[in-house]
Amino acid sequence: MKVAFQGVKGAYSEEAARKHFKDGCEPSGYAYSEQVFETVASGVSEYGILPVENSIAGAVAVNLDLLLKEDVFVVAECYLPIRHCLLAHKGVSLEEVKQVFSHPVALAQCRDFLTRRLIKAVPEYDTAGSAKLIAERHIPGEAAIASKGCAEAYGLNVLEENIQTVKDNITRFFIFVRGSKAPKGQTMQKTSLVFGARHKPGSLLDCLKRFADHGINLTRLESRPVPENPFEYVFFVDLVGGLEDKGVQAAIAELAEDAHRVKVLGSYPVAPR
Amino acid sequence: MKVAFQGVKGAYSEEAARKHFKDGCEPSGYAYSEQVFETVASGVSEYGILPVENSIAGAVAVNLDLLLKEDVFVVAECYLPIRHCLLAHKGVSLEEVKQVFSHPVALAQCRDFLTRRLIKAVPEYDTAGSAKLIAERHIPGEAAIASKGCAEAYGLNVLEENIQTVKDNITRFFIFVRGSKAPKGQTMQKTSLVFGARHKPGSLLDCLKRFADHGINLTRLESRPVPENPFEYVFFVDLVGGLEDKGVQAAIAELAEDAHRVKVLGSYPVAPR
Numbered sequence: 130m131k132v133a134f135q136g137v138k139g140a141y142s143e144e145a146a147r148k149h150f151k152d153g154c155e156p157s158g159y160a161y162s163e164q165v166f167e168t169v170a171s172g173v174s175e176y177g178i179l180p181v182e183n184s185i186a187g188a189v190a191v192n193l194d195l196l197l198k199e200d201v202f203v204v205a206e207c208y209l210p211i212r213h214c215l216l217a218h219k220g221v222s223l224e225e226v227k228q229v230f231s232h233p234v235a236l237a238q239c240r241d242f243l244t245r246r247l248i249k250a251v252p253e254y255d256t257a258g259s260a261k262l263i264a265e266r267h268i269p270g271e272a273a274i275a276s277k278g279c280a281e282a283y284g285l286n287v288l289e290e291n292i293q294t295v296k297d298n299i300t301r302f303f304i305f306v307r308g309s310k311a312p313k314g315q316t317m318q319k320t321s322l323v324f325g326a327r328h329k330p331g332s333l334l335d336c337l338k339r340f341a342d343h344g345i346n347l348t349r350l351e352s353r354p355v356p357e358n359p360f361e362y363v364f365f366v367d368l369v370g371g372l373e374d375k376g377v378q379a380a381i382a383e384l385a386e387d388a389h390r391v392k393v394l395g396s397y398p399v400a401p402r
Numbered sequence: 403m404k405v406a407f408q409g410v411k412g413a414y415s416e417e418a419a420r421k422h423f424k425d426g427c428e429p430s431g432y433a434y435s436e437q438v439f440e441t442v443a444s445g446v447s448e449y450g451i452l453p454v455e456n457s458i459a460g461a462v463a464v465n466l467d468l469l470l471k472e473d474v475f476v477v478a479e480c481y482l483p484i485r486h487c488l489l490a491h492k493g494v495s496l497e498e499v500k501q502v503f504s505h506p507v508a509l510a511q512c513r514d515f516l517t518r519r520l521i522k523a524v525p526e527y528d529t530a531g532s533a534k535l536i537a538e539r540h541i542p543g544e545a546a547i548a549s550k551g552c553a554e555a556y557g558l559n560v561l562e563e564n565i566q567t568v569k570d571n572i573t574r575f576f577i578f579v580r581g582s583k584a585p586k587g588q589t590m591q592k593t594s595l596v597f598g599a600r601h602k603p604g605s606l607l608d609c610l611k612r613f614a615d616h617g618i619n620l621t622r623l624e625s626r627p628v629p630e631n632p633f634e635y636v637f638f639v640d641l642v643g644g645l646e647d648k649g650v651q652a653a654i655a656e657l658a659e660d661a662h663r664v665k666v667l668g669s670y671p672v673a674p675r
Binding site for chain 1: 621
């Protein structure tokens with residue numbers, strides 16, 4: 130079973146795929162999130178997995194924007210604890226590390242650790258990509274911030290584990306298939322959708338009331354800009370209830386009267402944290 | 403009049419400061435947003451200016467999170483059109499450019515341009531910082547994506563102007579002073595505040611109803627995570643109405659009954675786009 134993720138070997142997304150599919154999958158890494166959607170759309174990969182939210186950094190905006198555009202159906206969510214590690218070549222001590230490469234979000238989450246040790250932070254595209262870079266460059270004084278799995282993947286040493294400032298750091302992923310409908314037999318306990326509120330006073334409130342009217346609890350509300358119309362927004366909503374629930378169906382139908390577009394992203398089981 | 407911004411000479415934030423203060427200011431750049439707040443808090447700088455939102459990329463999360471924590475009052479908003487330029491040393495032609503440095507958001511916004519020309523994108527902390535880097539390194543085939551002002555600031559040449567995919571690209575800035583109160587004589591037409599909704603069904607809706615009850619229009623609603631409590635959120639709201647308006651005051655007082663914390667970030671005149 131092929132699962133596409135964004136990043137290289139050892140990425141947190143790959144770890145999330147293995148956690149969700151219990152090793153019964155073959156994860157393939159792609160450079161861009163767009164390519165993850167393409168490979169799912171073409172049928173080359175059965176599933177795509179992408180991070181949508183981190184408990185400290187917030188929404189992964191690029192992936193939300195793509196979910197709005199692309200023709201996929203979210204069939205699962207997955208939570209992965211993020212434990213950033215400092216990785217370097219074997220034989221390099223913590224005192225020798227002068228600069229560290231990683232994704233800007235990971236660097237920011239570990240800033241206290243780096244500042245205390247006067248280590249320079251250098252931005253890179255991925256955490257796992259930084260580990261790969263360090264492994265290939267072999268320059269003294271250089272290290273990467275990435276997952277423990279990356280140490281193994283690239284033959285590096287873990288100098289220090291769990292170095293982020295806020296220890297309880299969790300990323301939430303969406304797992305999706307191609308098409309806009311739920312596959313047969315899909316378990317549906319939570320539903321994710323997007324809507325665009327009209328440009329008039331109180332219209333967001335009108336939209337949200339549609340859910341409250343049916344006793345539906347929202348667990349998440351995230352706004353994203355509409356690039357073509359500066360300072361207009363769409364709202365990403367997660368709600369408790371499956372797409373087959375009568376109340377959810379009624380709320381979505383009514384929402385379509387207030388909102389100027391509604392797109393259901395998927396409906397899936399509640400994942401354990 | 404000293405105005406602190408994040409970044410180096412030529413940054414879009416510096417341009418925004420000059421636009422807002424009509425050249426009647428002395429902008430100073432700092433490496434981190436945290437330092438902008440520090441210099442305002444200590445009185446070294448009278449004003450701080452930071453981007454809070456871009457019409458394509460969305461919220462500038464790090465700055466929203468700091469506004470929630472720090473003791474400042476927002477006295478103005480400012481909109482700046484963003485026109486990314488490709489900058490290189492004089493004599494370098496577009497065909498010779500092999501890799502380009504910039505902030506990941508700027509790189510993403512110009513991805514179509516870069517992909518078409520097979521130019522490699524390399525992430526850096528700032529747009530202006532990338533222009534500075536290119537100017538100092540002087541390596542053939544390297545360019546930066548930054549503002550036109552950076553060309554002048556660092557003696558570089560503009561190879562191509564306005565290279566982003568979506569041409570109408572606007573960043574919104576907040577300008578703030580120290581303390582939690584409005585300065586005397588402050589013009590107040592819009593108000594920004596943050597609240598934390600309680601963890602029960604419909605509580606966000608209850609909070610938003612407080613504004614609707616007083617006929618107050620929200621122009622923005624942005625959620626941000628509470629790092630200490632994974633998957634709990636605070637909401638950043640911009641509303642039409644000054645802090646001295648009776649309706650706004652009443653709504654905020656009532657909101658305090660539903661929300662588990664409320665913080666007014668500031669109240670300011672409506673800026674032209």
